[in-house]
Amino acid sequence: MTDFLFYVFAAVAVAGSLGMLLNVRNTVAGALSLVGTMVSLGAIYVLLDAYLIGVLQILVYAGAILVVFLFVVMLLNLRQDAFTPERLRGTKALGVAVGALVCVELLLLLPRALGPAAEIPADFGGYRMVGAALFTDWVLAFEVTSLLLLAAMVGAVILAKRSID
Amino acid sequence: MVEKAVALSAILFVLGALGALTRRNLIVILMSIELMLNAVNLALVAYARHWGDLAGHIFVLMVIVVAAAEVAVGLGIVIALFRNRESVNVEDVSLLKW
Numbered sequence: 446m447t448d449f450l451f452y453v454f455a456a457v458a459v460a461g462s463l464g465m466l467l468n469v470r471n472t473v474a475g476a477l478s479l480v481g482t483m484v485s486l487g488a489i490y491v492l493l494d495a496y497l498i499g500v501l502q503i504l505v506y507a508g509a510i511l512v513v514f515l516f517v518v519m520l521l522n523l524r525q526d527a528f529t530p531e532r533l534r535g536t537k538a539l540g541v542a543v544g545a546l547v548c549v550e551l552l553l554l555l556p557r558a559l560g561p562a563a564e565i566p567a568d569f570g571g572y573r574m575v576g577a578a579l580f581t582d583w584v585l586a587f588e589v590t591s592l593l594l595l596a597a598m599v600g601a602v603i604l605a606k607r608s609i610d
Numbered sequence: 611m612v613e614k615a616v617a618l619s620a621i622l623f624v625l626g627a628l629g630a631l632t633r634r635n636l637i638v639i640l641m642s643i644e645l646m647l648n649a650v651n652l653a654l655v656a657y658a659r660h661w662g663d664l665a666g667h668i669f670v671l672m673v674i675v676v677a678a679a680e681v682a683v684g685l686g687i688v689i690a691l692f693r694n695r696e697s698v699n700v701e702d703v704s705l706l707k708w
Contacts, residue, residue, distance in 0.1 A: 451611065455618045462622055462645050465638070466629045472637055479641055482622075486648055493615060495655045498670050502651075505674050510644065510681050517685045518637060521692050537632045544628045551620035555613060562612070563662035570659075570667060578664045579671065586668070590675050597679030604686030607693070 451492055454485040461485070472523060476514045483507040495570040615656035623649035636691070636698040640684045647677045 464478030483506040490499035568574055579587055622645060629642030651670045658666025688698055695702050 447611065448614075451614060455614070458618065459621060459625070462625045462629075465641055465645070466625055466633070469633075469635075472635065475638060476641060479645065482645065483648065486652060489615060489618070489652065490655050493611070493655050493659045495658070495667055495670075498651075498655055498667055501671070501674060505678060506644075506648070510678060513681055513685060514637065514641060517688060521689070521698065523698065540628055540632045544624045547627075548620060548624040551624075552617055555616050555620065558616075559613060559660055562660050565659065565662040569662065569664070574664060575667050575671075579668055583665075583668045586672060590672065593675065593679055597682045601682040601686040604683065605689045 447492055451489060454488045454492070457485040458482045458489070472518045473515060476511055476518060479514075480507050480511050483511065493570075494565065497570060497572045497575045612656045612660040615659075616653050619649045619652040619656065621649075622646075622652065634699050634701055636688050636700055637685075639700065640681065640688070644677060644681070647673055 458481075461478040461480075461482030465475040465482070468475040468478070484503055487499045487502035487507070490496075490502055566574070626642045626645035626649060629645065630639050633639055633642065651673055654666040654670050654673070658664060658670075691703060692698055
């Protein structure tokens with residue numbers, strides 16, 4: 446059952462990212478198909494016992510980041526003719542070939558990359574264990590994060606301002 | 611399960627890299643970068659599950675924070691660019707290109 450669910454969500458994730466990649470006409474539809482990818486990745490996180498990360502994935506990525514993308518696409522009111530027909534056929538074919546090569550190489554190397562699996566505790570990945578790790582071992586990283594978010598907030602406000610005075 | 615998740619992460623990363631390299635729409639390039647970050651997150655979660663180490667989950671939290679900050683700044687740049695050039699095509703902003 447778990448395997449079946451994994452395949453379903455993996456197929457949705459790949460289809461959503463292909464929909465984003467190949468949709469050259471409509472950016473809104475591309476962003477919406479990326480929402481499908483993010484939600485199914487959240488489900489895969491839950492299947493991998495990362496419950497807190499799964500919830501945060503759906504809240505932050507599907508709920509906040511992609512909404513900001515949609516917001517900007519609609520704010521700029523990009524019409525279809527705002528996008529020039531994409532050129533560079535040779536470069537694109539080369540890119541697809543190299544991408545397929547890298548993908549095959551990664552898939553061939555992966556099975557040998559993993560050692561024996563470790564035993565995991567019962568509530569692995571729940572908010573209790575992740576929270577305890579975050580606020581003890583990684584508390585410095587957590588605090589530095591606040592500085593990063595402040596810098597990003599100020600930067601976004603300054604960049605999107607109409608005039609700086 | 612873990613191996614399959616890492617394989618999916620490789621596929622998603624290559625798709626995101628292709629999008630970032632071949633598309634010319636700045637918003638789509640930013641979305642492709644988000645896709646690559648998500649693929650890395652998936653690999654981190656899978657390895658954390660395999661080795662029973664919660665550090666992977668903490669890394670994923672940090673990547674999510676950085677992605678949110680990156681989107682805020684990146685889309686601010688897109689808006690500023692659109693205001694100046696009436697375009698979000700990266701071919702139109704090639705001043706720093708060799």
